[in-house]
Amino acid sequence: xxxxxxxxxxxxxxxxFTVLDDVNFTVxxxxxxxxxxxSGCGKSTLxxxxxxxxxxxxxxxxxxGAVVNPNKKDLCKTRERIGMVFQSYDLFPHKTxxxxxTLAPILVKKRKKEEVCQEALALLKRxxxxxxxxxxxxxxxxxxKQRVAIVRALMMQPEVLLLDxxxxxxxxxxxxxxxxVVLSLxxxxxxxxxxxxxxxxxxxxxxxxxxxxxxxxxxEDETKSFFEHPKTDRLxxxxxxxxxxxx
Amino acid sequence: MGxxxxxxxxxxxxxxxxxxxxxxxxxxxxxxxxxxxxVIGMLEAYNxxxxxxxxxxxxxxxxIMPQMVLLFIVYFGATKxxxxxxxxxxxxxxxxxxxxxAEMADLVRGAFASIPVIQYESSFSLGMSRLQVYxxxxxxxIIRRMLPLSINLITRMIKTTSLVMxxxxxxxxxxxxxxxxxxRKSSPSAAFGVFATIFLLYFLVCFPISVFSKYLEKxxxx
Numbered sequence: 041x042x043x044x045x046x047x048x049x050x051x052x053x054x055x056x057f058t059v060l061d062d063v064n065f066t067v068x069x070x071x072x073x074x075x076x077x078x079s080g081c082g083k084s085t086l087x088x089x090x091x092x093x094x095x096x097x098x099x100x101x102x103x104x105g106a107v108v109n110p111n112k113k114d115l116c117k118t119r120e121r122i123g124m125v126f127q128s129y130d131l132f133p134h135k136t137x138x139x140x141x142t143l144a145p146i147l148v149k150k151r152k153k154e155e156v157c158q159e160a161l162a163l164l165k166r167x168x169x170x171x172x173x174x175x176x177x178x179x180x181x182x183x184x185k186q187r188v189a190i191v192r193a194l195m196m197q198p199e200v201l202l203l204d205x206x207x208x209x210x211x212x213x214x215x216x217x218x219x220x221v222v223l224s225l226x227x228x229x230x231x232x233x234x235x236x237x238x239x240x241x242x243x244x245x246x247x248x249x250x251x252x253x254x255x256x257x258x259x260e261d262e263t264k265s266f267f268e269h270p271k272t273d274r275l276x277x278x279x280x281x282x283x284x285x286x287x
Numbered sequence: 288m289g290x291x292x293x294x295x296x297x298x299x300x301x302x303x304x305x306x307x308x309x310x311x312x313x314x315x316x317x318x319x320x321x322x323x324x325x326v327i328g329m330l331e332a333y334n335x336x337x338x339x340x341x342x343x344x345x346x347x348x349x350x351i352m353p354q355m356v357l358l359f360i361v362y363f364g365a366t367k368x369x370x371x372x373x374x375x376x377x378x379x380x381x382x383x384x385x386x387x388x389a390e391m392a393d394l395v396r397g398a399f400a401s402i403p404v405i406q407y408e409s410s411f412s413l414g415m416s417r418l419q420v421y422x423x424x425x426x427x428x429i430i431r432r433m434l435p436l437s438i439n440l441i442t443r444m445i446k447t448t449s450l451v452m453x454x455x456x457x458x459x460x461x462x463x464x465x466x467x468x469x470x471r472k473s474s475p476s477a478a479f480g481v482f483a484t485i486f487l488l489y490f491l492v493c494f495p496i497s498v499f500s501k502y503l504e505k506x507x508x509x
Contacts, residue, residue, distance in 0.1 A: 093408055120414035123412070124411060130409040132406070132428075133428065147415060
């Protein structure tokens with residue numbers, strides 16, 4: 041498989057506080073990589089760096105050989121190729137669902153409106169939200185909004201999809217409907233980088249796992265051995281917090 | 288009841304004429320306030336310390352000072368002290384715009400500040416340029432948040448024009464007083480009829496504006 045994303049020696053600081061320190065990894069085309077770690081370990085910041093939303097101090101992010109950097113003029117072009125879905129959905133409140141998902145392709149890719157709408161309706165149907173196409177975001181539940189946000193990102197036909205704790209602010213019952221969409225995307229071979237706290241889901245969806253702590257990659261492995269044979273004590277300890285033993 | 292004086296001579300037409308004076312002053316001031324207010328509010332969004340401090344002081348002056356005092360300062364004070372030859376109407380427009388610009392700028396600033404950063408970020412992550420984000424995402428949301436409040440400012444200005452008779456402008460309230468004075472002997476109860484009519488005139492102007500603002504608020508709520 042070809043490599044699509046390469047992160048080398050990435051360092052990110054807020055003033056004197058180092059958030060990410062010498063992070064290195066690569067993602068191949070069609071691979072699903074899940075990043076886990078305790079709160080505040082820099083997971084979300086890492087994803088934001090990959091999309092040029094954060095300035096980085098050292099190292100580089102390469103998307104298919106192209107540099108991702110907030111100070112670059114053609115950052116928009118690069119961002120077209122990286123989709124991102126955030127924890128708080130962030131749909132455009134003044135636009136209908138259909139307008140939300142078709143705006144960027146029409147505006148940025150200058151594609152024909154009818155063609156984009158066709159594609160949008162097909163995708164909305166796939167996530168079970170076709171009937172909501174003319175409603176406004178405020179009329180939807182959190183899970184529905186998040187599915188729309190995924191469709192909105194997919195509409196740009198990104199080569200890599202970044203999902204930043206997309207179920208963290210959802211009611212437990214709505215988590216499933218969103219994760220099912222992500223699982224089906226993984227099945228069709230989408231390249232995804234996922235930050236999540238849902239370990240069961242991570243295990244099901246991931247090809248490879250990364251454990252991040254204190255801004256450093258502590259362990260990185262194939263999903264099966266990551267969960268069954270963690271090498272570092274820190275990861276063992278982390279994974280144990282998700283299992284409960286009988287009294 | 289004193290409504291009969293309104294039918295004498297051209298009293299009713301004079302009353303309408305007075306209303307037009309009040310509306311002219313408020314509408315010109317509103318136009319100036321909206322234009323300058325938007326410019327200043329957008330400048331404030333840049334978070335320049337000097338601009339923000341000046342805007343802050345401006346707003347505080349407008350909030351603390353009664354409009355009537357401002358009218359007196361500009362019409363009686365400035366004309367003497369600075370040797371300017373301002374008409375009463377020009378002074379009124381200056382004072383009303385001074386007030387309106389401060390409030391509009393604050394509305395614009397507040398509307399900008401109320402848009403979450405992530406609205407920008409999620410737009411950027413879809414590959415939109417800065418200009419596209421402003422035109423299609425940010426400014427439409429700002430207008431929706433601002434418009435009902437700025438319409439409210441318009442009605443407040445129309446009402447406050449009743450003060451300008453204090454610097455000698457013959458607007459609707461002053462015309463009403465003149466009519467009552469002139470007919471004190473022939474119809475002593477004219478006050479009720481005349482002021483009731485003036486009440487109705489203000490109502491007819493301000494109520495549709497306020498209904499329109501309610502409508503926009505409802506339509507754009509999210």
